[in-house]
Amino acid sequence: MNYFLTEEQQMIKELAAKIADEKIAPVAIQYDEEGKFPHDIMKILADSDLCGVYIAEEYGGLGGGILEMSLVVEELSRACGGISLAFAGTGLGTFPIILFGNEEQKKKYLPDIASGKKLAAFGLTEANAGSDAAGIQTTAVLDGDEYVLNGTKQWITNGGEAEVYTVVACTNRSKGARGFSAFIVEKGTPGFSFGKKENKMGIRASCTRELVFENCRIPKENLLSREGMGFIVAMKTLDRTRPGVASQALGIAQGAFEDAVKYSRQRVQFNQAISSFQAIQHILADMAIQIEAARALVYQTCRFIDSGAKDFSKESAMCKVFASDTAMKVTVDAVQVLGGYGYMKEYPVEKRMRDAKITQIYEGTNQIQRNVIALELIKESSKK
């Protein structure tokens, strides 16, 4: 399908694809087994100027938008859904600064992220605040010229590896969702430490840790936007980054599809390649249909967001649901096409299946996405 990418978008996609094929695919299984964080791959992305594709040129980026970011995530995820997350998780941690940072904050943090010198992470989730994001307990209390943070964030992508953290904490409990505020916290700040590295089913090359704040004092200049805006910062960030999760899912599905087609042409049973059997052909055809439909929805959503649209929570949630459900179905079917070999660790499809699962869960479960979509539909209908 021709998606009429601009020359620059095509170049970005091809560059990411080359890195994926030459540098990531050969090490993906090893990184998964060892749970190794891909600092070396991030260095390659940095040297190729890809770390800042979604950051404005004035802050050292390439000046692209959500589509450019998603093209990179898709291509990297085609090789490894875990390694790609060092890049995508940094996007999640950076968007609060892009969207709500003042000039000083942008100048201070964005150039180092754009150059790949620093990674970022986003701290919202807590042990008792997952889908119910408004249930967070971490507090930030203004004391003189500093905020004092206390609490623990859970399952934070790039936790411990990133240098820049955007963190949501409660500044006024009585105000509910309007009582949260978002802050930038730097690694190395006294009182800010990390929990152990989580042992995960998939995306094992990505690093997931707790962020622990114990009387952690940060300058009040690190407040993003103003007090009370933390929930909005989080929601507006997620509206922009959920297409990135969709792109990760899309890339994982594409990789599994390519594995399945290749294997079906090589594997001989009953004296013929199994690709000649209609039972296999129909599975491959269904995979291709779902992947192309997901790609069309993801790219169009990205373009809609990049066009300057005001409200796109529904579309963003739709592409995240559709692409992640597609990734789950396609990767399970890819394992089926490879049969016993698909179940073995020397082939990458079982890893792709494990990697796919998280895309239905993080940045808001697919059940939460369906809630968001339904509430928007009802809201739109009531206006007619």
Ligand code: COS
């Ligand atoms: N953009 C702007 N504002 C938004 C918004 C959005 N996408 N979504 C909600 N808001 C605003 C609402 O308008 C409301 O504002 P007012 O206080 O002025 O009325 C406020 O935020 C609270 O919204 P709401 O009442 O809908 O909040 P809920 O507590 O019901 O939660 C959901 C809404 C479930 C959608 C939210 O908690 C959510 O997205 N949960 C999933 C969190 C998630 O993705 N976690 C993963 C963490 S990152 S890996």
